[in-house]
Amino acid sequence: MTDDAASLLAAARSGSRRALARLLTAAENGVDLPDCPVPARRAHVVGLTGAPGVGKSTTTAALTRALRDAGRHVAILAIDPSSPFTGGALLGDRIRMSDHAADPGVYIRSMAARGRLGGLAAAVPAATRILDAVGFDVILVETVGVGQSEIDIASAADTTVVLLAPGMGDGIQATKAGLLEIADVLVVNKADRPGADAAVRDVRSALRLAAREPGAWRVPVLAVSAAAGTGVDALVTALEDHLQHATTSGALERRRVQRWRAEVEATVLGELRERAAPLVAASVGEGVQGGEAPHTVARAIVNRMLSQHDPPEG
Incomplete structure (x- = not known):
């Protein structure tokens, strides 16, 4: 460092x-930045995801309040859509969490997605390491909210909370295409609204149909009204229970090893992409005019890059 x-x-x-x-x-x-040394006590990284309008920011704020009441130091990474003009975050989530802005035990950081799909910003892994090294007990990562394809959070969090809301379409449909598989805790928010009980039943029915290995974590489905503060304590308990189960079963360590590997791979690929960019630019004109297939040009570029690093013979 x-x-x-x-x-x-x-x-x-x-x-x-x-x-x-x-x-x-x-x-x-x-x-x-060189890696921050990781303290012996690791932060619990909790991801909150779901479609726009399910109340992710309200739930994050309510969860933060409950964690602070329990004496935890909380960091929040709120991933916002990128501004089309500046490329920065629109700060909507940070505005909605303004009640915690003056609390010295809470740190809120808005991060721009910068066009990245999957609901996260590219800097989230590095940011969680920094916040962990600083000493926060819990790191809440709130995703952009882009719909059913928003599953990147599963590789970045120790515990993934998927939020749904009544009146936003069929409850089972809302959990298809990835969200059901990544959820460690499912929350039907705005549970004081009509249709909440039906949404809870739909999701529980969907979970009963999903394959589950013996001894695997049983995903709870919670009815929560974050705005009213009801059900939030049960959510905190579910997060603690999942962390304990993941720790005991070894799933937590496996997930963190996978996260480390994914970040290494992403860094390697990013470095290779940056180094290859000039070679790609120089090859475009000749390759197009010569009628060469893109994969042929790409393979030649890769071979050229590798040959530049081959050890001398003898």
Whole structure:
């Protein structure tokens, strides 16, 4: 770790929000920060996902309040849609969590998705490592909310909470195409509205049809009204129960190893893409004019890159 990064981390651990913000900004901008040392006590990374309008921000705020009442230090990464003008986050989630802005035990950071699909920002893995190293107990990652394909959070979180709401379409349809598979906890939010009981029944019926290995975690379906504060304590208990089960069964360690591997692979591919860009640009004209197939040109570029790093013979 560079002296500057080390000093920023030390300052952030001492409570400097300015230093923490600088570390996270560097991560967002793709600055090559050396790995932050991970303390023995690892933060619980909780992802909250679901379609727009299910109340993710309200649930995140209510969950934060309950965790703070329990004495936990909470960091929130709120992934917002990117501005078409600046590329930055629109900050809608941060505005809705303004009640926690003055709490020294809570840190809120909005991050722009910057056009990335899957509901997350590319800097989320690095940001969670930084927040973990600073000493937060729980890191809540709230996704953009792009629908049924929003499953990237499952690879970034220890526990994934999928939120649904009554009156937003068939409950079973809402859990298809990935969301049912990634959920560790399912929440029917706005449970004080008509149709909530039916939504809970639909989701529980869908879960009974899903294959489940012996001893596997049994996904709870909770009725919550985050705005009214009802059912939030049960959600906190479900998160703690899942973390305990995942720890005991070894699933947590396997998930974190997979997360580490995925980040290494993404970093390698990003580095290769950056190094290959000039070669690709130089090959376009000749390849098109010569009628070569794209995969043939690509293979030639890869071979050229590999040959540049071959050890000398003898």
